[in-house]
Amino acid sequence: MTSKKTLIKNAKIVNEGSISLGDILIEGEYIVEINKTINPKHIADVHVIDVDGKYVMPGAIDDQVHFREPGLTHKANIETESRAAIAGGITSFIEMPNTNPQTTTIEKLNEKFEIASKTSSANYSFMFGGTNDNLDEILKVDPKQVAALKLFLGSSTGNMLVDNPEVLENIFSKTKLLIAVHCEDETTIRQNLEKYKNKFGDSIPIKYHPEIRSEEACYLSSSKAIELAKKTGARLHVFHLSTAKETDLFSNKIPLKDKKITAEVCIHHLWFTNKDYDEKGTFIKWNPAVKSQSDKEGLLKALLDDRIDVIATDHAPHTLEEKANVYTKAPSGGPLVQHALPALLEMYHQGKITLEKIVEKMCHNPAILFQIEKRGYIKEGYFADLVVVDLNLPWTVKKDNILYMCGWSPFEGTTFKSSITHTFVNGCLAYENFKFNAVKAAKQLTFNR
Known part of the structure; x- marks a missing residue:
């Protein structure tokens, strides 16, 4: 044949x-x-x-998605969200470990690979999750099969907050895996939240989200993680930068393939600002929070000058019912894989970014950063x-063309x-x-x- x-x-x-x-x-x-x-x-x-x-273009590689399977499949699953991804030009994804059960053992990791092998429309890998007590499992992970180790240094679900400094240093020192981190300082956030709860109870106006999950909380956590990576020699990738201040922690002095410390920015932090909370409400409630216009501009500047290495989605769907809750009960996250590339192409039309730079940040660089074999480029011999x-x-985002299981998008009503x-x-x-x-x-x- x-x-x-x-x-x-x-x-x-x-x-x-x-x-x-x-x-x-x-x-x-x-x-x-x-x-x-x-x-x-x-x-x-x-x-x-x-x-x-x-x-x-080469198919985009999204290095951070939450497809909610197993255990949270009332929000999404690998089948529905991978279809939305390919409709959005994303042909490969790396999914996060905070499912239910969490992907913190080899057994649970293999179960996710099994599900994806049967239902995914896009190429797939998964991150392994670190906790305060699973170093033995982390050390069993095959680096040729798994994208990275994910550590929540803030905003975790279940027991995935790694907050023991001794454990953290041990993981950074011993793992051969790339370590990908969510950086927000929990103590700072708790103190900020308490202050606003005292004033408003649970019905805190959404506009205070970036003051609760503040620049200070982000910077404190990011700078500590980078300090630890430098001390231990670990390979560190900092997810979803949301502040201009954090971009100064990263360098553009050496090629990406030689960098030990890298950074990502997500679509929502390049598109929305705190001015959008009035209209969008909890639909743009993310962790870390969408912040100011000057943060958005600072992130774009760092992306263009190569201090930030990749663009991702942090696709994290919740149901409309969940999002309709009061501030303290409305979950953070939103669906993005179908609309991320169209949004970037809109930024191209606005003169903010070139097509070549979009391809570099969404296709080439994730392949380099994660050492993905034969993807991310248009080359002979490549997939x-x-x-x-x-x-x-042109097309307009409407209810009837949204492909996410949750059935909504923060871009609804936008014409691309x-x-x-x-x-x-x-x-x-x-x-x-x-x-x-x-x-x-x-x-x-x-x-x-």
Whole structure:
């Protein structure tokens, strides 16, 4: 049996800092040829897709999602959210360990891999969770199979807050895994929360969220984690920066592949500000909090000058009923995988970021940072994870086109100028013109370590 062949003609290929006109030949799971022009008459049994000057990018790699399975599947599951991801041009995801049960043993990790192997539409990996008492399990993790170790140094669920300094230093010293951290200082947050509860009870106005989960709480925790990484030599990745102040903790002096300490920013911190709480309410309640306009600008500046290395979503859906609760009971987090790339393309239209930089931060850099094998680039011999983008095909986010199980989006009512028209996962056309194809081509991510 011969491998299925697809030829993408007349593409504007966005890859490695440049845009070039060319054709891409896919055979089976892989890109086998990239050329200025490839003649389909010389290829037997080839399916030709003429994209007529549209942009072709590598599939995005989202290094931080919460798909809620197992245990929280009234909010989301791997099947529904991975479909939303490929509709949004995200072909690979790395999912977090704070499910129920938590992914803090090898057994629970393997159960998640088993679920994803059957239901995921996008390529997948999972982070292993650290606690105050599971170092023995952490040391059993195979670095070739697992993206990283996730530590909650703030805002954890269950027993996943790692708040014992001795344990923390032990983990940083002993693990060979990349350590990814959520940094917010719990003591500072508790004190701030108490102050506002004394004033308002549980019905704290949402606008005070960035004062409760403050710049001080973020900076204190981030700086401590970085200090510990420098002391122990650990490889540290700081998730979802939300303040301009924190960006000064990171460097752009060396190439990403040589960095020991890296940072991420999420879509919501690049898009929303504290001025949006009046309209959006708890729909934009995240941890860490969306903060000021100057924080948003500072984060974008650090992203563009390479102090911040990757863009992610921190996709974390909750039901409408949960979000409708009073401040202290409304959970933090929101769904983003379907709308992240369209939002960035909107920022491109606004002149804030280039297409090349979007691809660098969403595709190339996650692949470098996590040492993901054969993904994140448009290269011969690489998996054909590809996204076709029409920069002039507007659409509006509405209830009936939101694909998340939770059925809502903080972007509802927003009109985006750009659409994702095709998504290829491992050479299979999985999504085309707002419709899904009945193929399951996803694979487990592997790491070159």
